[in-house]
Amino acid sequence: MDGNGRWAKRRGLPRTMGHRKGVEAVRETVQAAGEAGVRYLTLFAFSSENWNRPEEEITDLMGLLKLFIRRDLAELHKENIRIRVIGGRARLDREILGLLVEAEELTRNNSAMHLVIAFNYGGRDEIVRAAKRLAEAVGRGELSPANVNEHTLSAFLDTAGIPDPDVIIRTSGEQRLSNFLLWQAAYTEFVFVPVLWPDFDKSAFHRALDEYASRERRFGAVPERDVALGS
Template sequence: MDGGAEPLKPIPDIGRGPRHVAIIMDGNGRWATQRGRPRLFGHHAGARRVREIVEACPDLGVKYLTIFAFSTENWKRTQVEVAGLMNLFRRYITKEARALREAGVRVRFIGDRVRLDAKLVAMMDELENLTCENDLVHLTIALNYGGRDEVARATKRLAQDVANGRLDPASVNEETLPRYLDTCVLPDPDLVIRTSGEARISNFLLWQSAYAEYEFIDTLWPDFTRQEFASLVESYSNRERRFGAVPA
């Protein structure tokens, strides 16, 4: 990845910063429309922004970054836009694979792969294998992902284990289901950011974000900079997370 950008100053108390940041990357289409360009122009600009934010993570103490690339609801968009997005994902993997590996980034994909093109799925598998030994930043890309769909799929797997005698139903509690989620190897997000001025979570990491801090900002995703990312991370470090308790 391009190392030309000036390193960011770490947040003052990096121990209090978010270890896992999740981002709903919204506003690509509006960004393009404002410039009189087709929506796909905005998606390409948004893909380039991902590189900058991934590069910023180590300096900010962010170990895990999860981005919402394509939801289970996005199939409702026009055929032209969906086809263009799928092509963009293939191009992103081809273009960034080597740079991600050399930068120490481990890539994972979450979501239901059944509906995705076989060639794209093969490329996703290859990128995961290529970067599987990296540990500097863990980049998780949510592709054909929906929180409700994830919970439904996890519940089916859990029920199957119960039916096959591998799991005692009496032992099932809130610690059990996360082991069946797509994110089972990841910590829950500490901070969820949504760009573009919309104040909703759009079916993203519903279970995992139960106690996450949220930031809804007006910036459209292609305009979201390293500096704004750093500001949000620093703001998080000043919050007191109590998880339902009261201050000591």
């Protein structure tokens, strides 16, 4: 969800106003995803690199997360949406941690849609933490090195039990992953849209889904039509 700061700058507003408008886009996108039948929606809310931003901006982002959970949690629960938070828990204050745990526990049995919040998240950090936990399991004798494979490592990731993303949408015209779901995105389709995140709405979401639907996913195999032509 990129472009909050640029959205605000173009309007002569402080960056914090862009983040506040971005929260409205989050609500609209969650609703649009539910209406479209999306089963898993992951939002990259705060990266492990975002701690390098000005302290005032970080404080505002944390405040927005608290506000979102307190104001929207009941509605998300009512809509049978399950919330799951991925990312490191280090550096998060006790209040934030409590709210994240509350959101996950309250919605644990919901099943209409899985809303995954990537908060204090970085793809490389996730893989490192998973590798450490895997190594500890080997050290305890719970796992043999000979049995370590892609599926084994995946089980130690923050996203264990969550399917790899079919499509990643990045707003604001940027065309890079920025340390997001590096392991999980091996065969993901990418849709880059020029719209700044605060302006991302249902119509933009559906256009992105239409772009994804036009793709042919091969996962490293030969397209069926090519197999038929060569037979």
